[in-house]
Every structure is written in structure tokens, then in C-alpha cells.
Amino acid sequence: MSTTTTYQITGMTCGHCAGAVTRELSVLPGVHDVEVDLGSGTAKVTSDAVLPIDAVRNAVDEAGYELAGVDA
Amino acid sequence: MSTTTTYQITGMTCGHCAGAVTRELSVLPGVHDVEVDLGSGTAKVTSDAVLPIDAVRNAVDEAGYELAGVDA
Numbered sequence: 744m745s746t747t748t749t750y751q752i753t754g755m756t757c758g759h760c761a762g763a764v765t766r767e768l769s770v771l772p773g774v775h776d777v778e779v780d781l782g783s784g785t786a787k788v789t790s791d792a793v794l795p796i797d798a799v800r801n802a803v804d805e806a807g808y809e810l811a812g813v814d815a
Numbered sequence: 816m817s818t819t820t821t822y823q824i825t826g827m828t829c830g831h832c833a834g835a836v837t838r839e840l841s842v843l844p845g846v847h848d849v850e851v852d853l854g855s856g857t858a859k860v861t862s863d864a865v866l867p868i869d870a871v872r873n874a875v876d877e878a879g880y881e882l883a884g885v886d887a
Binding site: 756758760807 | 830835
């Protein structure tokens with residue numbers, strides 16, 4: 744079983760930003776895959792289970808950006 | 816004796832970009848200081864002597880950006 748959630752993230756402007764967000768989200772427990780799309784400002788995260796929103800917010804914040812929302 | 820030259824660089828969008836450009840320019844022979852300004856898209860480089868433009872262009876290219884011009 745795995746679930747995929749798309750997070751809206753503000754402030755990412757370049758490949759370095761995408762890399763930083765990908766790294767921080769990838770090390771969260773249960774995360775298998777992270778795909779950042781700069782054009783839409785989103786990160787699609789595949790994980791064992793739905794992630795605690797605070798953990799995601801903290802990871803995005805650690806990378807230097809802001810979690811703006813979650814797509815169902 | 817030292818000289819300061821301001822280079823116009825296109826494509827820098829965030830602090831990571833500024834860091835990458837700063838790192839590549841800082842290791843050029845004779846360079847003492849690099850100050851990148853994202854707002855104006857410039858890098859102010861202080862060095863022993865005027866740098867060969869090809870060396871600067873290569874360094875900026877290595878960082879992933881483009882040298883667009885030089886201010887006297």
C-alpha cells in the first residue's frame with residue numbers, strides 16, 4: 744500500500760530549490776518518491792501512508808520554502 | 816593593488832544560485848571577494864588584476880548561468 748499526495752509549495756524558483764525540497768521530503772519516514780514540479784510549484788510525494796502535515800511543513804520549512812496547501 | 820569589476824549574469828533566481836556563482840568565481844586565481852546581488856543580477860568581483868573574460872565566462876557557465884556583460 745502506498746499513497747500519493749501533492750503539496751503546494753511557494754518560493755521555489757530553480758533547480759537548486761527543487762533539489763533542496765526533494766532532499767528534505769525524501770528523508771521523511773515512509774517516503775518512497777518525491778517529484779517536484781517547478782512550473783506548478785508542487786511536490787508529489789509517494790509514501791507508505793498519509794504523512795503528518797506538520798512533518799511535511801517542517802521539511803519544506805527546513806529547505807527554506809513554505810507549504811501553501813495540499814491537493815487531495 | 817586590486818581591481819573591482821561588476822559582471823552581469825542572467826538566470827540567477829535564488830540564494831542557491833547566488834551561492835553557486837559565488838563559489839565558482841571565488842576560486843578563480845587572484846580573486847579576493849565576490850558579492851552577488853540577485854536584485855540586479857550582478858556579481859561584483861575584487862581581484863588582483865582584471866580577470867580574463869573567458870575565465871569569468873567559464874566560471875559562470877560552470878555554475879549554470881550566463882555571463883551577459885561587464886560594467887566598466
